[in-house]
Amino acid sequence: MTAYIVRRLLMNLVVLWVVVSVVFVTTNLLPGDFALRQVATNLELQDYSQALREARRILGLDKPLWQRYGEFMGGLLTLDLGRSYETHRSTWAELGERLPSTLELGAMILLFTFLISIPVGIISAIRQNTWLDFLLRGFAIFNVATPAFVIAVLLTLLVLKLDLFRIDVVGRPHFWTDPEAALKLYIIPGLAGGLTSGAGIMRLLRSQMLEVMRNDYVRTAFAKGLREGTVWLRHALKNAMLPVLTVMGFSVAGIVSGQIILENMFNIDGVGRFLYTRLILRDLPPFQGTVVIIAFVVVTVNLLVDIAYAWLDPRIRYAE
């Protein structure tokens, strides 16, 4: 197992190097740069090309690409993710400011994912081929096929038409400053995100439960006279959850990387929105740094999921 983990860690390093290189090369291929934007918005300038050259020199954009790549990689080795061209603050500081909002939204999404998809998956499997099963499966299929932003639009429409509550998209409330306003702000994107990320889990859990329920040990459990609920939850669900765990791992990684669309829709100042605005502004260092961090989280979570897999299912042994 240790040898397996070490090998995977080394592989992850190669993967991260690929990510860093891809993000560095593509961001530098984009049309326009931050200096151009800086100069173009300054109407008092007399000599634009001179000013542009000066701005590029200050930002370090006049150096050849390979030299900037080297400096970027060197910075990464010392965990220096560069500074924003716009605010001159370090990427870490900028990210730290955005992380709470993203985590709040992410926690909300995860909560709804669990609360909705797990019961739906279980009930759908237990009541296989009844009207309830068809209803819940239809619900799952609808959520797979509908983008989160459309669900968010529908939910917003519902809240507006029934005049349920007012959504504060300007004040940017947090759960620890104004819990009520925060709940009102995060509940719609949370529910929309939870439904879409949970849709696949509902279907997966249902088919897994059906698969597991055919096993002999489930029949034995019933024959022992155990109560129905005990068999479903203690015997069947525990084993049906394994593949669900992998999918959950993926969604956790996705949640940490921020929800670009939902955050933009509800004016939530999180990581996803940060990435989007940095890319539009061509504020490259924070964009590149954030992508690298997200990639790091993704590969690490994937590794943890694989390890958890072996731990939960003793039959799984990774080749040494």
Next chain:
Amino acid sequence: MARVDELAAPTLGGQELFRPYGTALRRLWSVARRNKLGALGFVLVLVILLVAALSPVIQRYDENHQFQRPNPEFDPGANPLDIARNPNLGSPFILDRWRAPSWEHWLGTDQYGRDIYARIVVGARLAVIIGFGASLISVLSGTITGLISGYFGGRVDFFLQRVVDGVQAFPPLVLLLLLVSVLEEPNLALTVVALGFLGWAYSTRVMRSVVLSVAASTFVEAARACGAGPLRIMLRHVLPNVLATMVVIFSISIGIYILAEAGLSFLGLGPADQTTWGKMVNTGRNQLDSHPWEALFAGLAITLAVLAFNLAGDALRDELDPRLRGRT
């Protein structure tokens, strides 16, 4: 395991005793009877394809035409001073916008007075082009790299798989945003290629695993023993045996690309000069409280299209390659 319809039909005196499935049409019918949801999906896909193909005929109006109606406030005798105070007095026509569904405008009009039905129909064409185009690109490119990776193995395989890991470590939407930003104004072709590249990693991974199992079979070994080169083995012996998987990946990904493009358009980074459903949801949500029609109908169109392609794709997968169940 051989299926009943793949076995030679038993004969008696040159005459077939029975025909388990018979013609392709009859087989299709029996599959449709078994998998009703899949059949529904195929019917819906057919409808969407027809709408997309016939859009110039059935869209009724030009999707960019801005309808106008007489201005009730128009006053021909108004002097310039009055018009300066109230610009509405000066123009005989105003935009016929935000109309509720009616016989004239089946799904109403949007904020620029354009017919929403016409725009939904044109959007169907875009969705089909994007879904099929991106899917085709991802399957073809994924098959090429999957063949190379699975057949040669070793270092080539290791390096290619790490690149695949790298692409998959990106948040998908971020990578997509990055790719479509390469042009100042993303066009249709760029969107399709970017989406296709996004799917490349996934199809490479699946194709590689299928190629691995095929390449280990004895007939590949036999071909190699006969002196066949790698290219010949890959194209003549391995490729025909992974065709079913290619078809499955192609058909189950179409819905995903339609969804991804809707998200991209929603953020304002879809094909700049086209009418897409995602864009319509985005413009429509600005007047959600008073005029929800545009956002509602465009959202419904996305759901319906993705649903249709997903159901049809799932059915095709269950028929052609049930091993892929759960991998998608």
